[in-house]
Amino acid sequence: MSDAALRAPTDWKGNAMQQRIRRRYAAERRFKLIGLAAVLLSAAFLAFLLFTMVSNGARGFTQAQVKVEIDFPGSALFLDPATLEGPSAEATLATADIDAAVRTAAERQYGSGGGNLLAEGAWLRVREAILEEPAILSRSQSFWLPASGNIDLAAKTDAAPEDERLYGQLQQRDAVRTAFNSHFLSSSDATEPTSVGIWGAFKGSLLTMLVTLALAFPIGVLSAIYLEEYAPRNRWTDLIEVSINNLAAVPSIIFGLLGLAVFLNFMHLPRSAPLVGGITLALMTMPVIVIAGRNAIKSVPPSIRDAALGVGASRVQVVFHHVLPLALPGILTGTIIGMARALGETAPLLMIGMRAFIASPPGGITDPATVLPVQIFLWSDEVSRGFVEKTSAAIIVLLVFLLAMNGLAIYLRNKFERRW
Structure with missing residues (x-):
């Protein structure tokens, strides 16, 4: 060879x-x-x-504060601490011009423009302090009050020369500081960036997600069980399956148009309410849960069903005692994906009016509300530079909310996970 x-x-x-x-x-x-x-x-x-x-x-979680000394006995409030005891205290304070007293004290301390150093809602902090301790009305008291937007920007970023000069003068007098802005987490929307808060939108998102989960999860899981375990194999079930797969890919704004036409114009449900937003997002989330639920149920070995039927279990017992517990981790995975998508949606909620200016947190699912993504969208469209950091801070809150929700779902999925 x-x-x-x-x-x-x-x-x-x-x-x-x-x-x-x-x-x-x-x-x-x-x-x-x-x-x-x-x-x-x-x-x-x-x-x-x-x-x-x-x-x-x-920077959105911090706030510049100006020190103001208020001489309550010498002010024009003329409030008796004894009248602020009991449930009528808030009604009594409602008649007092606390805002004028605060700005007068600031002008007495910092000159004619001292009142402009404070934010519009600075007097609310004084009001809260009076409600908490009425005895301060009989003496002078120092307060650290929110600074105006210009002073706040000068304390954090580059600002106009005039604002920088005012901020420097306040620093020389030890009359300004930067502190954690707890009111950002406990207040609602406002017209001034120094007074805005995220709590109203956060509560609206929470209520909307609760409605979405309460509707989408049980209906989606039961639909998946029926289609996979009980539905006959014919052209109608094939049509339903194709429709569900197509609905999972429909743009979200289409669901917003559906909610506008059906829930608002036809059923006359309350506009800009978590109830309507939750129902609209449930329609969008349900196909994802159905598809994931069917795949999870299909992945359960047939031997599990055969063994349960062999020992005398009924079809319902087989499904709810054996198949569903084993498929639950996969179902929860689909639920995580669907809820995460719903939490970040803006377009369908804009269509049903959840972009309104909401100055107070909603008390229930039928009260006017907004949600975190819409609040972020509205703040990003504001002209004032102070809203830039508030927008980023709201995004951080949204991400933390999303991670917490996904973490809870992953914990539940791992808890119910079984191996065979």
């Missing part, structure tokens, strides 16, 4: 085979490098996004 015949293509020591092996290894190394570069690029974009949001949003 000749040397050429001995060097067949399967000869691993031949030059041709060695070249092919080297090219194969080189291609594999290039593929690994491309994959690593893609991961690093994605991580860099994610790090840049998080750094931008955290750096801007961290």
Whole structure:
């Protein structure tokens, strides 16, 4: 046999085979490098996004405060501390011009423009202090009150030269400080960036998600059980399956138009309410839960059903005692995906009017409300620079809410997970 015949293509020591092996290894190394570069690029974009949001949003959780000394006996309030005892205290304070007293004290301390150093809602802090301790009306009291938007910007970022000069003068007198803005977490929307809060939108999101979950989860799971375990295989069930798969890909604004036409114009449900928002988002979330639920139920081994039927269990007992507990982790995974999508939606909620200016948190699912994504959208459209950091801070709150909700769902999924 000749040397050429001995060097067949399967000869691993031949030059041709060695070249092919080297090219194969080189291609594999290039593929690994491309994959690593893609991961690093994605991580860099994610790090840049998080750094931008955290750096801007961290300032949204702080606030510049100006020190104001108020001489209550010498002010024009003329309030008797004894009249502020009991449930009528708030009604008594409602008749007092606390705002004028605060600005007069600021002008007495800082000159004619002292009142402009304070935010519009600064007097509310004094009102809260009086309700908490009426005895301060009989003496002078120092308060750290929210500064105006210009002073707040000068304390955090670059501002106009005049604002920088005022801020420097306040610093020299130890009359300004930057502190944690607890009212951002406990207040609602406002017209001034120093007075806005996230609690109203957060509560609206919470109520909307509760309505969405209460409707989408049981209906979606029961629909998945019926289609997978009981529905006959015919053209009607095939049509239903195709429709559900198509609904999962429908743009969210279409569901908003559906909610506007059916729930508001036809059923006359309250506009801009978590009830309507929850029903609209439930329609959008339900197909995702149905598809995930069917796949999870389908993944349960047939031997589980056969064994349960073999010991005398009924079809309902097989489904709810054996199949559903084993499929629950997969169902919860679909629920996480659907609820996360619903939490971040803005377009359908804009269509049903949840973009209104809400100055107080909703008391129930039928009260006017807004949600975190819509609040972020509205603040991002404001002209004032002070709303930039508030928008980033609201995004951080939304991400924390989303992570907490997903963490709870993952915990429940792992708790109910069983292996066979």
